[in-house]
Amino acid sequence: MSASETGTRRGRPRGFDRDAAVAAATRLFWERGYEATSISDLTEAMGIRSGSLYAAFGDKPGLFQTVLEAYRELPSGAFVYEAFAEEATAFGAVARMLREAAQVFTDPAHPAGCMVTNAATNVSPANVEVLELLRDKRNRNIVMVADRLRAGQAAGELARSVDVDALAAYYAAVYQGMSQRARDGADESELLQTAELALAVWPRG
Amino acid sequence: MSASETGTRRGRPRGFDRDAAVAAATRLFWERGYEATSISDLTEAMGIRSGSLYAAFGDKPGLFQTVLEAYRELPSGAFVYEAFAEEATAFGAVARMLREAAQVFTDPAHPAGCMVTNAATNVSPANVEVLELLRDKRNRNIVMVADRLRAGQAAGELARSVDVDALAAYYAAVYQGMSQRARDGADESELLQTAELALAVWPRG
DNA sequence: TCATTTCTTGAGCGATCGACCAAGAAGTTC
DNA sequence: GAACTTCTTGGTCGATCGCTCAAGAAATGA
Structure with a gap:
């Protein structure tokens, strides 16, 4: 052999x-x-x-x-994908994403926030590829969220009138803002309150 | 002389x-x-x-x-303070902050997003002071928003039961998330939709 | 045993980093 | 005019950047 x-x-x-x-x-x-x-x-x-x-x-x-x-194999890098893979409804997935983010982003066992969100925002021209790599990752994640919302809409979870792209972009902004807040010292309870407020705009009925 | x-x-x-x-x-x-x-x-x-x-x-x-x-003297660096100085109500100030952010963050006349939010997120130990400088600026701005909300609450604009600190932290997260989204290529209409969704959670009655 | 393969060591590559300085240039004051 | 002050030029400082390489060490295959 x-x-x-x-x-x-x-x-x-x-x-x-x-x-x-x-x-x-x-x-x-x-x-x-x-x-x-x-x-x-x-x-x-x-x-x-x-x-x-x-x-x-x-x-x-x-x-x-x-x-x-x-x-991607760490809880911090996988929890969003797990939420979208396991939750039965679009709302369930988004809610779990934000609520778990509040906990994960502030876990003292590792650096604060989301690495994909914050690891390559300031970059010199020599390293634009890395910036683009993470930027594309973030933008693809928004498409994933929007697709899940669209599926939920087709399943009757959301009214036809709802703009799922706008909703996905909104939750992406909240997620990324929570990451930044975590890096600025926000604790889990603050981020959890932010998550709940953000979830309150979910279109019902 | x-x-x-x-x-x-x-x-x-x-x-x-x-x-x-x-x-x-x-x-x-x-x-x-x-x-x-x-x-x-x-x-x-x-x-x-x-x-x-x-x-x-x-x-x-x-x-x-x-x-x-x-x-601070540019429109991009002053519009938030102007909104809080000129608007009569707390909601008016927050709404103007987010709606103008959608426009300012995507103005092609200058770089995208908010400089205070994004200019010093990745920093080596030799330059922590700059990171702390901007982080403190961001955190002080949240206190400013919370104080304005508190004043609005005292004036009867908001119910006593409203947690103004949580609300201020939420809008700060949305603002910072919008800045990141602008740097990732979001256009004004997307950010405007995000702003309107975020404003929809404002506690009424 | 010994050739072969892979990894580690330690030194060093050219380029760039932020910062400094002596000399000269261009003004004002007297 | 001379003296004084400030700014610009051009060169250069030590430190660090990402990266490479020859030599030696430690495993396997025959």
């Missing part, structure tokens, strides 16, 4: 825990954002030298990509 | 238009944020050499301070 079949890797094995290193990098990018996090910040937090970092992740954008994929 | 009395300045006069230079710097900081804007970016946009910049503004944080003060 060849190495590729057995899965045993030739050569010197990696000397560090890749998942733990990615977790450390995630925390840094989440806290400071993409550009304000330097390679030496990363190597120090990950406990490795730059050579190992580049061998394992390619370059800085490559590491950030890996971090984004790891983030 | 001494020079200080006449206002005539001794020595070689400044060779550039200070206001125009500050305007150019404002545009850059607004677009890219504090840290992603380099001194050489600034000198190029302002049409001066670094020596002139440091002579006129001290250092990079000093220039940013000057830019913030100039921003």
Whole structure:
């Protein structure tokens, strides 16, 4: 059997825990954002030298990509998708999204807010790709919300007269505003009140 | 009469238009944020050499301070304060704030969104002061809104049962979310719809 | 055993960062 | 005119940026 079949890797094995290193990098990018996090910040937090970092992740954008994929597996990066996958109604999904956001955004176990929302807002021309990457992610999420609202509308949950795109954009703005508020020090109860107020405009009847 | 009395300045006069230079710097900081804007970016946009910049503004944080003060004098930086100074009711002030934000945030004459909201979200430890400066500004603005709501409550505009702090935090989140949406490409009509939906939760009766 | 493969180390690459300074230029004051 | 003050120019500072590479270390395959 060849190495590729057995899965045993030739050569010197990696000397560090890749998942733990990615977790450390995630925390840094989440806290400071993409550009304000330097390679030496990363190597120090990950406990490795730059050579190992580049061998394992390619370059800085490559590491950030890996971090984004790891983030998607964390509760903080998955709860919105889980809400939309599991809740029976459009309102149930949106309500769960905002209420869980209030809790997740302020969880002291990790940096505040949503990484996708806040990790690449200030970026120099050399790194526009990263800004566009997250911007596109945010905009695609709004489309996902709008599509779910449309489905709910087709199922009779929402009146035909409701502008689902406007509603989706509104909840996206609230979500992103809550993330910013969390980074500015808002606590869970404030964000929960914001969520409830935002949900109060849901068109009923 | 001494020079200080006449206002005539001794020595070689400044060779550039200070206001125009500050305007150019404002545009850059607004677009890219504090840290992603380099001194050489600034000198190029302002049409001066670094020596002139440091002579006129001290250092990079000093220039940013000057830019913030100039921003306060622009419509984009003043409209919220004007709304709260001129509108007769708390609701009138909040409504005007959000409706004008929809227009100002998407005005193609300048960068999208609110500079105070978005110019220093990603920052390295060396520049935390700038992050804290804007964060404190944002949090003070929420206190201003809450105080206005409290006054409106005392005047009978709002029921005693209304939690004005929660309401102020909610509108702050919507405002900041609208700014982020504008930077992500949202147009005026989307933001206006978001503003109207947000205003629909205002407690009546 | 020994060649092969992969990873780590440590030094260092060119470029850019924010900031500074001496010299000269361009004004006012006397 | 000379003295004084302020600003601009051009060069340069040490530090850091993201990144690379040769040499050595540690595993597997034959």
